[in-house]
Amino acid sequence: MQPIVSIANLSKVYASGLHALRGVTLDIAKGEIFALLGPNGAGKSTLINIVCGIVTPSEGMIRVGGHDIQSQYRAARRMIGLVPQELTTDAFEKVWDTVSFSRGLFGLPRDPGHIERVLKDLALYEKRESRIMQLSGGMKRRVLIAKALAHEPKVLFLDEPTAGVDVELRQDMWRLVRRLREQGVTVILTTHYIEEAEEMADRVGVIRKGEIILVEEKVELMRKLGKKQLTLHLREPVGTLPESLARHALQVGEGGRSLIYTYETRGERTGITGLLGDLADAGIAFTDLDTSQSSLEDIFVDLVRERA
Numbered sequence: 001m002q003p004i005v006s007i008a009n010l011s012k013v014y015a016s017g018l019h020a021l022r023g024v025t026l027d028i029a030k031g032e033i034f035a036l037l038g039p040n041g042a043g044k045s046t047l048i049n050i051v052c053g054i055v056t057p058s059e060g061m062i063r064v065g066g067h068d069i070q071s072q073y074r075a076a077r078r079m080i081g082l083v084p085q086e087l088t089t090d091a092f093e094k095v096w097d098t099v100s101f102s103r104g105l106f107g108l109p110r111d112p113g114h115i116e117r118v119l120k121d122l123a124l125y126e127k128r129e130s131r132i133m134q135l136s137g138g139m140k141r142r143v144l145i146a147k148a149l150a151h152e153p154k155v156l157f158l159d160e161p162t163a164g165v166d167v168e169l170r171q172d173m174w175r176l177v178r179r180l181r182e183q184g185v186t187v188i189l190t191t192h193y194i195e196e197a198e199e200m201a202d203r204v205g206v207i208r209k210g211e212i213i214l215v216e217e218k219v220e221l222m223r224k225l226g227k228k229q230l231t232l233h234l235r236e237p238v239g240t241l242p243e244s245l246a247r248h249a250l251q252v253g254e255g256g257r258s259l260i261y262t263y264e265t266r267g268e269r270t271g272i273t274g275l276l277g278d279l280a281d282a283g284i285a286f287t288d289l290d291t292s293q294s295s296l297e298d299i300f301v302d303l304v305r306e307r308a
């Protein structure tokens with residue numbers, strides 16, 4: 001299927017000489033929720049801003065809905081809704097007006113019915129006559145989303161949608177994103193929260209120092225990352241392991257005093273029963289055991305650090 005967003009060999013060098021993106025190639029399928037993860041300064045906002053036409057690329061090609069974002073800017077931009085990290089709207093403006101204005105920017109005819117639906121979906125309808133300055137932080141965030149949806153975009157970019165918001169609003173956002181997906185909107189979000197990617201995304205991309213270092217289906221990523229370790233503390237230190245244990249891919253701990261067995265939590269069989277039987281047969285006794293599980297957070301940090 002034709003990707004709705006296609007990014008090929010994208011690089012960005014800012015005027016300062018900083019290389020913010022290097023050879024980024026990425027296709028986003030229509031209707032998917034794609035989470036872009038990366039540490040501060042990795043290039044997430046730069047990538048989004050280039051696709052949205054706010055920052056000019058140094059190299060590469062981007063198409064949105066088949067339109068080149070440079071030569072067919074208007075057509076490409078019209079398909080995109082962008083929810084930035086911060087509100088830049090005039091604090092004195094009213095909710096209804098600012099959201100309607102956003103629609104007008106794209107040259108679309110007025111459609112009060114659509115604006116009403118968007119505001120209702122975001123629980124902002126009651127506040128339509130309020131001025132932005134009179135809203136809570138969470139409501140202001142929702143106004144940003146309403147503005148981004150005012151022109152019925154096909155692709156929605158959310159730049160850290162839930163940074164610093166409370167649990168309830170975060171869950172509201174997640175629900176909203178799912179609803180949009182059901183309506184056929186493609187959602188690309190950046191986040192620092194692994195939990196958010198886990199909750200929402202169909203696919204996850206990890207960016208580090210301007211390079212995409214991994215793109216994976218979330219389910220696959222979880223399967224790969226969902227590892228546990230079993231550490232067996234041995235009664236007697238071992239030197240080399242007997243041949244009969246080779247199939248278990250054990251690591252020998254420091255001084256041969258422990259054996260470390262890594263297994264997948266999501267696998268149907270962990271292999272532990274077989275391992276314990278083989279250990280007994282080999283006459284290896286242990287005094288204690290413990291298990292640990294690396295959190296997704298740990299794994300993400302390792303992944304990002306590993307490529308340093």
Ligand SMILES: Nc1ncnc2c1ncn2[C@@H]1O[C@H](COP(=O)(O)OP(=O)(O)OP(=O)(O)O)[C@@H](O)[C@H]1O
Nearest residue numbers: 014016018020038039040041042043044045046047
């Ligand atoms: N206008 C600019 N001029 C020069 N350098 C910039 C500019 N905007 C961003 N950068 C630099 O480009 C790099 C990538 O920044 P970017 O904002 O894209 O990262 P990010 O992944 O979105 O970070 P964060 O998670 O902190 O929002 C950073 O080193 C940043 O300092």
